[in-house]
Amino acid sequence: MITTMRKTFRETLALAVDDAKQGQQVIVSRTIPVPHINPLHFFAAAEDLYSGERTFWMSPNSDETMVGAGNEWIIDTAEQSNARFTEIETEWKRFKKYTDSSNSDKGPILMGGFSFDPFKNENHLWEPYKEGRFVLPSFLGVWKKGQKPEVTIAKVILPNETVEEAEADFTERALYVKKLCRGKITAGSTPAPFEMNEHHTEEWLASITKATESIRNGELDKVVLARDITLDSETPIDVQGALKTLINEQQSSFRFIFENGSSSFIGATPERLVQIKDQHVRSACLAGTIKRGSSDKEDQLLERELLEDQKNLEEHAYVVKMIREALLNHCSDLQCPNGPGIYKTKNVQHLYTPIEGVLNNQSSLLDIVKHLHPTPALGGLPQEKAMSMIREIEPMHRGWYAAPIGWLDTEGNGEFAVAIRSSLVKENSAVLYAGCGIVKDSNPKMEYEETKMKLRPMLSALGGLKYDRT
Numbered sequence: 001m002i003t004t005m006r007k008t009f010r011e012t013l014a015l016a017v018d019d020a021k022q023g024q025q026v027i028v029s030r031t032i033p034v035p036h037i038n039p040l041h042f043f044a045a046a047e048d049l050y051s052g053e054r055t056f057w058m059s060p061n062s063d064e065t066m067v068g069a070g071n072e073w074i075i076d077t078a079e080q081s082n083a084r085f086t087e088i089e090t091e092w093k094r095f096k097k098y099t100d101s102s103n104s105d106k107g108p109i110l111m112g113g114f115s116f117d118p119f120k121n122e123n124h125l126w127e128p129y130k131e132g133r134f135v136l137p138s139f140l141g142v143w144k145k146g147q148k149p150e151v152t153i154a155k156v157i158l159p160n161e162t163v164e165e166a167e168a169d170f171t172e173r174a175l176y177v178k179k180l181c182r183g184k185i186t187a188g189s190t191p192a193p194f195e196m197n198e199h200h201t202e203e204w205l206a207s208i209t210k211a212t213e214s215i216r217n218g219e220l221d222k223v224v225l226a227r228d229i230t231l232d233s234e235t236p237i238d239v240q241g242a243l244k245t246l247i248n249e250q251q252s253s254f255r256f257i258f259e260n261g262s263s264s265f266i267g268a269t270p271e272r273l274v275q276i277k278d279q280h281v282r283s284a285c286l287a288g289t290i291k292r293g294s295s296d297k298e299d300q301l302l303e304r305e306l307l308e309d310q311k312n313l314e315e316h317a318y319v320v321k322m323i324r325e326a327l328l329n330h331c332s333d334l335q336c337p338n339g340p341g342i343y344k345t346k347n348v349q350h351l352y353t354p355i356e357g358v359l360n361n362q363s364s365l366l367d368i369v370k371h372l373h374p375t376p377a378l379g380g381l382p383q384e385k386a387m388s389m390i391r392e393i394e395p396m397h398r399g400w401y402a403a404p405i406g407w408l409d410t411e412g413n414g415e416f417a418v419a420i421r422s423s424l425v426k427e428n429s430a431v432l433y434a435g436c437g438i439v440k441d442s443n444p445k446m447e448y449e450e451t452k453m454k455l456r457p458m459l460s461a462l463g464g465l466k467y468d469r470t
């Protein structure tokens with residue numbers, strides 16, 4: 001029988017300090033229970049010291065919420081290939097991690113994401129977000145349904161730091177946690193009038209026609225084409241207020257913010273890419289869209305219409321085929337229903353097929369992200385053909401829009417979603433993105449209407465809905 005000695009926190013710190021002296025990169029974390037506090041208030045309270053260094057993640061139905069504050073460490077990559085996924089994982093593994101063994105410490109986590117297409121030329125607006133960028137938050141608030149909230153303090157030990165200094169730092173940070181837990185969100189200012197601009201509308205409609213022709217010629221099966229709109233205000237855009245609206249209005253979506261200096265990437269996406277929880281893998285195919293009804297009856301009629309619509313079923317089927325095949329390489333016991341169900345958000349309903357399996361020993365979360373991205377729900381089929389068409393046709397830069405965002409821990413668990421229904425906000429301006437799956441029978445005007453529905457969650461959150469006269 002193996003007996004493990006419980007170490008005091010000071011003894012743990014002494015080991016970590018020794019390692020750091022030897023040149024090892026070390027993280028020490030300590031998890032403390034905190035009183036019930038609203039995650040949004042916690043996020044707001046961190047603004048004083050950590051504005052520009054905050055991250056917010058709330059899964060559908062608020063099952064799991066994580067709020068990060070402070071860039072304790074940044075792992076980023078400018079790698080313009082699929083090696084970027086491995087690079088992030090390798091860097092994260094390089095750290096030796098010590099947790100406080102005297103409590104239920106779950107260890108540190110990384111939060112971040114990747115760009116949609118590393119081969120697209122650089123773009124000034126998206127430059128800080130890099131091809132992949134993950135942050136180890138100094139403070140991480142965690143809320144799980146049915147459990148008490150906790151805050152994990154994570155500290156990177158400096159090579160010349162003493163045990164006393166490290167211990168004093170933890171004591172000081174614990175005081176700041178108390179302050180974070182007393183946070184209150186101040187009433188958001190009424191948004192100043194916006195100027196809203198749609199870009200290249202005629203070109204976008206023409207590109208849909210062009211894409212359907214290429215599809216009919218047999219060059220490819222599906223391509224997802226997106227467009228952007230911008231909002232310009234006379235005053236800085238209230239991102240915290242927008243997050244509050246997303247939390248309330250988009251409960252079946254992942255609500256997120258990745259702050260990066262003066263920019264915030266914010267959104268509410270319904271689309272899970274992959275989740276790993278104790279070797280259990282879950283992914284979701286989400287493609288095919290119809291509006292919500294104004295009554296329950298109309299909503300159900302629309303639902304039935306979507307479930308029988310050949311064009312939408314085709315959009316969806318390509319996604320299921322690709323995700324299923326990709327997961328077969330990483331999972332055993334793969335479960336996939338024969339036909340789609342429906343996933344509803346406040347503004348739209350989608351065809352939905354969940355896929356689940358058991359993780360193979362040799363695969364990791366970021367391996368799966370690498371092999372799934374971009375699925376035909378965001379890129380197209382065949383993948384490479386669709387990507388070069390997007391690169392050629394779309395005048396804008398997607399940045400992190402439609403790309404994998406999420407978190408990972410030290411045990412191989414974590415979750416990624418694809419960053420749709422999103423906006424990049426910088427000071428007084430915001431860019432909003434939406435796209436649609438184009439197949440042979442797509443109609444440009446209808447696809448345009450579909451993008452309008454998909455822009456609504458962010459327009460509503462930013463207060464721009466009333467300017468939408470398009």
Ligand SMILES: C=C(O[C@@H]1C=C(C(=O)O)C=C[C@H]1O)C(=O)O
Nearest residue numbers: 287288289377420434435436437
């Ligand atoms: C590309 C987006 O959404 C994707 C496209 C869909 C469609 O065309 O039916 C549905 C869900 C998403 O997979 C977006 O919202 O920007």
Ligand SMILES: [Mg+2]
Nearest residue numbers: 288289436437
């Ligand atoms: Mg569609």
